[in-house]
Amino acid sequence: MPGDALFVARLIRRNYNKIMKKVTFAALAVICFLTLFSACGTSNEQTSESYALDTVCTQSVYGSRAADAVDAVNAMLWDVTNTMSIYEGSYIYEINAAAPDPVEVTGEVAALLQAALEIARETDGAFDPAIGAISTLWDISGTPRVPDAAEITEALALVDYTGVTVDGTSVSLQKSGMMIDLGGIAKGYAADLAAEIYEEYGVTSALLNLGGNIYVYGTKTDGGDYRIGLRDPFGGAGEYAAVVSVSDTSVVTSGVYERYFESGGETYHHIFDPETGYPADNGLVAVTVICASSTRADALSTAFFVMGLDKGLALANTMDDVEAVFFTSGRDIYVTGGLNESIEITNEAYTLQS
Amino acid sequence: MKRILCKADIALFIIIVVIAVAGIVWMSGAGSAKTAIIRVDGEVYQQVSLSVDQTIVIGDVRIEVKAGAVAFVESDCPTQACVKTGWLSAPGASAACLPNRISITVTGDSGVDAVAE
Structure with a gap:
């Protein structure tokens, strides 16, 4: 063996230049090959983070025009923020300030209000776009406080979606003091507009996350479903209790952990019951809705939460386009028929009930 | 030959x-050693290792890394939503201070593509 090594060493010394040339060539070939290979997977992914809709909006988009699609979606998100929010400068603010006088709005605003009213009727007011008098009274996202009972009663008299009239592009509220608040539907609406933009730009796959409202466009680049975790209602940020595998649809959760405040040892969350004027308190901690229409998923997750487990699950099971997941404070999980076989419970502290 | x-x-x-x-x-x-990405205005500002305790100050916002977790510990924003989010350690977990346009996202494989919340 030492003889062999000596022979090889002599051979290398004699052919040093020739060998080095070959080494260089081979190395270059390998580098080219690996560069090409790694570029395949990532060249057309575009990611973005923006802060529209009062939350963090992230996109991960694939397609030859993905960069343009991302920009167009970001512009749209700011447009929806500016036109649909409850704050000064938006159409909604104008409608609320002008009540009971009518206000001319754009076709988009009128269409979203019609969609909101339709879901309000479908859920018998459990989702109510005219919740503004109550939501601004509690002011969860601003300076929250627990209102006294008289204030709640007074505000409740101003919460009634049947008092919203949309006639073409003319919108009016029945009484002065009534207020529309689209906080429970605007993100869903924005996700549906994003899907239209992705289609227009020939996007192949996209994952849109609007502050926890998920919309997946198409399938993953490998053709498989997206795996979406459902937040563990008792866990920290990023922790999930179950997983659903989906494509071309939206996954939206209403949970008590999203926005809340504490006062006098009590925790008050942001999902208000339009019947009582208080945060819905019925043993549920979160409801997830899976629906191709993100507008519906957004509003229905609120509605099912307010309705409670029995009524909410029963209504969800009657809807062909909807699947839903209910999380109770006892860590039980209830699902609609279409999810019984497919939902994965990943946290064993939770039990799938049927 | x-x-x-x-x-x-x-x-x-x-x-x-x-x-x-x-x-x-x-x-x-x-x-795969855990890190967190801090973004300002949507652009990557700094990627920090969660295995090194440290403090990052951006304007009136203070971010701390301690014992493998990261959090907004101080901010001049009115709602303190960023501070209330608490300590992040799970891969994919994120917190944001919207008025200051700063976000923190923990990297790593979370086992899912996103978490609906």
Whole structure:
């Protein structure tokens, strides 16, 4: 063996230049090959983070025009923020300030209000776009406080979606003091507009996350479903209790952990019951809705939460386009028929009930 | 014996591929040590290792890394939503201070593509 090594060493010394040339060539070939290979997977992914809709909006988009699609979606998100929010400068603010006088709005605003009213009727007011008098009274996202009972009663008299009239592009509220608040539907609406933009730009796959409202466009680049975790209602940020595998649809959760405040040892969350004027308190901690229409998923997750487990699950099971997941404070999980076989419970502290 | 590629060439080629692949595997392994990405205005501002305790100050916002977790610990924003989010350690977990346009996202494989919340 030492003889062999000596022979090889002599051979290398004699052919040093020739060998080095070959080494260089081979190395270059390998580098080219690996560069090409790694570029395949990532060249057309575009990611973005923006802060529209009062939350963090992230996109991960694939397609030859993905960069343009991302920009167009970001512009749209700011447009929806500016036109649909409850704050000064938006159409909604104008409608609320002008009540009971009518206000001319754009076709988009009128269409979203019609969609909101339709879901309000479908859920018998459990989702109510005219919740503004109550939501601004509690002011969860601003300076929250627990209102006294008289204030709640007074505000409740101003919460009634049947008092919203949309006639073409003319919108009016029945009484002065009534207020529309689209906080429970605007993100869903924005996700549906994003899907239209992705289609227009020939996007192949996209994952849109609007502050926890998920919309997946198409399938993953490998053709498989997206795996979406459902937040563990008792866990920290990023922790999930179950997983659903989906494509071309939206996954939206209403949970008590999203926005809340504490006062006098009590925790008050942001999902208000339009019947009582208080945060819905019925043993549920979160409801997830899976629906191709993100507008519906957004509003229905609120509605099912307010309705409670029995009524909410029963209504969800009657809807062909909807699947839903209910999380109770006892860590039980209830699902609609279409999810019984497919939902994965990943946290064993939770039990799938049927 | 004037062939373009002889056996030794092929062997050499294979050896270099093996070294390169091993290098890539090693590099991606090194990347799995937990980090967090801090973004300002949507652009990456800094990527911090969660295994090194440290404090990052951006304007009136203070971010701390302690015992493998990261959090907004101080902010001049009115709602303190960022501070209330608390300590982040799960891969994919994120928190944001919207008025200051700063976000923190923990990297790593969370086992899912996103979490609906």
